Amino acid sequence: MKGVTRRQFLRSSSVGLGVGLAGGLAGCAASLKGDFAPKSGRRVIVIGGGWGGATAARYVRLADPSIEVILIEPNKEFVSCPFSNLVLSGLRTIESLTQPYDGLRRRGVKFIQESVTAIEPDTKRVRVGEGYLVYDRLVVSPGIDFQWEQIEGLPAVKDTVLHAWKAGPQTVELARQIQAMPDGGNFVLTVPPVAYRCPPGPYERICQVAWYLKTNKPKSKVIVLDANQNIVSKTALFRAAWQAYPNIDYRASNKVTGIDTSTREVRTDFDKVKYDVLNLIPPQRAGAIAVQADLVGADKRWCEVDHVTYESVKQKGIHVVGDATIGLPVPKSGNVANNMGKAAALSIVSLLNGQTVPIMPPGNTCYSWVSDREAIAVVNAYKIENGKVVQIEQKLTPAQSASVAQRAEGWRQSIWADMLS
Amino acid sequence: MTTTRIGISLAIAALALAAAPGAAEAAGPLDDPAFAKVITCGACHGVNGNSKSDMQPIIAGLDAAYFKRQIENYATGKRPSPEMEPYAKQVQFLGVEWIAGYFAAQRREPTPLRPQPDAVARGRSVAAQCVICHGENGRGDATRLIPALAGQPPGYLAQQMVLFKADTRDPGDPLLSAKKALMRTIPDGQFPDLAAYYSSLR
Numbered sequence: 141m142k143g144v145t146r147r148q149f150l151r152s153s154s155v156g157l158g159v160g161l162a163g164g165l166a167g168c169a170a171s172l173k174g175d176f177a178p179k180s181g182r183r184v185i186v187i188g189g190g191w192g193g194a195t196a197a198r199y200v201r202l203a204d205p206s207i208e209v210i211l212i213e214p215n216k217e218f219v220s221c222p223f224s225n226l227v228l229s230g231l232r233t234i235e236s237l238t239q240p241y242d243g244l245r246r247r248g249v250k251f252i253q254e255s256v257t258a259i260e261p262d263t264k265r266v267r268v269g270e271g272y273l274v275y276d277r278l279v280v281s282p283g284i285d286f287q288w289e290q291i292e293g294l295p296a297v298k299d300t301v302l303h304a305w306k307a308g309p310q311t312v313e314l315a316r317q318i319q320a321m322p323d324g325g326n327f328v329l330t331v332p333p334v335a336y337r338c339p340p341g342p343y344e345r346i347c348q349v350a351w352y353l354k355t356n357k358p359k360s361k362v363i364v365l366d367a368n369q370n371i372v373s374k375t376a377l378f379r380a381a382w383q384a385y386p387n388i389d390y391r392a393s394n395k396v397t398g399i400d401t402s403t404r405e406v407r408t409d410f411d412k413v414k415y416d417v418l419n420l421i422p423p424q425r426a427g428a429i430a431v432q433a434d435l436v437g438a439d440k441r442w443c444e445v446d447h448v449t450y451e452s453v454k455q456k457g458i459h460v461v462g463d464a465t466i467g468l469p470v471p472k473s474g475n476v477a478n479n480m481g482k483a484a485a486l487s488i489v490s491l492l493n494g495q496t497v498p499i500m501p502p503g504n505t506c507y508s509w510v511s512d513r514e515a516i517a518v519v520n521a522y523k524i525e526n527g528k529v530v531q532i533e534q535k536l537t538p539a540q541s542a543s544v545a546q547r548a549e550g551w552r553q554s555i556w557a558d559m560l561s
Numbered sequence: 562m563t564t565t566r567i568g569i570s571l572a573i574a575a576l577a578l579a580a581a582p583g584a585a586e587a588a589g590p591l592d593d594p595a596f597a598k599v600i601t602c603g604a605c606h607g608v609n610g611n612s613k614s615d616m617q618p619i620i621a622g623l624d625a626a627y628f629k630r631q632i633e634n635y636a637t638g639k640r641p642s643p644e645m646e647p648y649a650k651q652v653q654f655l656g657v658e659w660i661a662g663y664f665a666a667q668r669r670e671p672t673p674l675r676p677q678p679d680a681v682a683r684g685r686s687v688a689a690q691c692v693i694c695h696g697e698n699g700r701g702d703a704t705r706l707i708p709a710l711a712g713q714p715p716g717y718l719a720q721q722m723v724l725f726k727a728d729t730r731d732p733g734d735p736l737l738s739a740k741k742a743l744m745r746t747i748p749d750g751q752f753p754d755l756a757a758y759y760s761s762l763r
Contacts, residue, residue: 199600204590289660475604482600486591493589498597503651505605505644523649523654533647546716547644550614555604557613 192462193281195481281425628722671712684758
């Protein structure tokens, strides 16, 4: 499939590549040499095919099909983080959250299944394998990476300790471990300090695992070690939902400082906690490529951007969207990334066409499932004042309900189409 | 190169000059300001307002006056919705005239969801009372701000019936009192059938 992907790209990119070179490309980044797809017209490259990047690629093509768009993403298919907590409770399969990039290909987006190794802003080049591609404007949607070094003992074991904070194989493995855990075993989940991807995500996960254990392993407990002083998002609604789960042992201000996989223990400043199944969600920063390209601030964590165009404040011509950004009063959510992708795309189309960049404030609709059939939501709307994003209003659902869950399902369907169709 | 092609090249060169800094705004793909104003809506309401999901209504082809009334009612909380209250205020910030006009001009695509034929048949028999306002084919009556129901997703329609019956949507609105009185005569169990029927209309 990977080889087919690359061949499709080469065929549709209508650039003169030597037959021998094209034939030798399948599945091997090392064979990408030199400028392997010379630019003929105006070109936007998008790094990362998640919520922000896929949307950006789609909207550049929607707004101006004369602009060439190349999307570079290491994974063959899109896997949705939203709804992936339902895989842990067995209510969804990972397959049901997996979508191909075919819709974007049909829109003329050229998809390269690779990892970008470097960005060179001065020459407007993106390095892939031993070769490079030239861009007019670049969108970087790098997502998050983990700060392993923040927890003693973690750098040695890294992702053999499950975070399941990027939906995919880790999600499936964590679900398997929870199912295999004996009744009476302890599931330990650790919440990193803000800022991290998806503020309500850990608390939705707690609901889902607690629901599963209550239903299937009534002697088991969910022990939560939260680095924060309280539930970070939808606080009162989660507190209300947890009334149904006496198996939750929630410990605020319990930051994990160390791990020992041989004794199956995590350490906080106060004590040691034994686990049968561990879900350690480490502290986070922008995806590695953002650090390499010097898009991050002095703290080496997040990327500051213009609130209208999402152009990096550090590198001209590079727009950063999604969870990697900082400085806007918005959560690191899929819906926000989707909105940032659109605004960055239309900004780029405007700039490449000599038009004025329109004002496009983001919005956030965020659902959390608190049981097998009920959900809650928070919605944030924003405006732009003096070039800065300002919140107009935040609204929460009054209570959990099946009706909110039905709307969550509708939102999932609609927003996937808004990114990938 | 033919003469025509040279002509086109010259025209392009002229355009390029016109786009130079300080010159008048170039014509381009974002000429319609409304296009950039509606991008947030698509995450729930679908491409150009043609929702494909069960609970989010289709807003493509919606009468502009009805659209504006709903935005007003959402923003004031008269039509309570935790989702739409903040977004209605954002629509007002961006310019409700632009956005209402944009969606009114979009071609409506009926929901792809196909309700069960027996539910449609049952709903048809209940719908006799609805025809007076919503019309024979569920097309509504824009002059009286009565929306078209035909082809809307069934989940959305059924939920609105529940809200009207409970008087939580636009409570106390005198224009809706007859409608709500009618909804109170219909058992909740018949709402999905009625919704299936109107959803099936084209």
